[in-house]
Amino acid sequence: MKFIEPSFEIDNKGRTMCKNHPYYQFFITPHKSIYEEKQLEKILTCKACEHYYNNDCYFPKREIDLIERDRQRERIKCVLCGNRIHRLLTIIQSLYYEAKFNVKVPLICCDCHLSLNDQSFMQRTKLRLVGFIISFLISLYLIFYFFLAILAVKVFIIIGLIFLIFWFSMSMKDIKKILYLREGRKYYQKFISQSNVDEES
Numbered sequence: 001m002k003f004i005e006p007s008f009e010i011d012n013k014g015r016t017m018c019k020n021h022p023y024y025q026f027f028i029t030p031h032k033s034i035y036e037e038k039q040l041e042k043i044l045t046c047k048a049c050e051h052y053y054n055n056d057c058y059f060p061k062r063e064i065d066l067i068e069r070d071r072q073r074e075r076i077k078c079v080l081c082g083n084r085i086h087r088l089l090t091i092i093q094s095l096y097y098e099a100k101f102n103v104k105v106p107l108i109c110c111d112c113h114l115s116l117n118d119q120s121f122m123q124r125t126k127l128r129l130v131g132f133i134i135s136f137l138i139s140l141y142l143i144f145y146f147f148l149a150i151l152a153v154k155v156f157i158i159i160g161l162i163f164l165i166f167w168f169s170m171s172m173k174d175i176k177k178i179l180y181l182r183e184g185r186k187y188y189q190k191f192i193s194q195s196n197v198d199e200e201s
């Protein structure tokens, strides 16, 4: 049985497309209406491809299902910001290049891709980083005074503990975001900004 080799391109919005997808011509049609853009978002996935249903793609149907499941469970994240990768095809492309050419293509979400295109990545992540740090510090300040109040009225200690668990789970999200963004900025400085300099020179 002959399998279809995927062939990829990335549009100016950072969306990975497969040229063997049955809707590829629709994907690349310029000047789409808002409705058509919404349609595109729905069908820009292997799950809307005939080769997925026929199970004749280079990637077996079962493997695609597993990758999609991991993506939805946020096990596959953007190397630059830690967000979930929005599209299955982005991951499929990276896996394909690694399997075929032994080239590791970093997984980058569409938002980061756009900020790389317009060279605003460091600026945008700096603002987001500051936002998360401020949000964390404010919540730390509030929880500190909340607990002083709870300790003064001991009867509410159980409620205080429940609130603390809730606060902790919310704050962990901020802390994770801060760590991911710090790592992403380091990754950018180490691999991406340097490669841009190399390309220009």
Ligand SMILES: [Zn+2]
Pocket: 078, 079, 080, 081, 082, 083, 108, 109, 110, 111, 112, 113
């Ligand atoms: Zn990202």
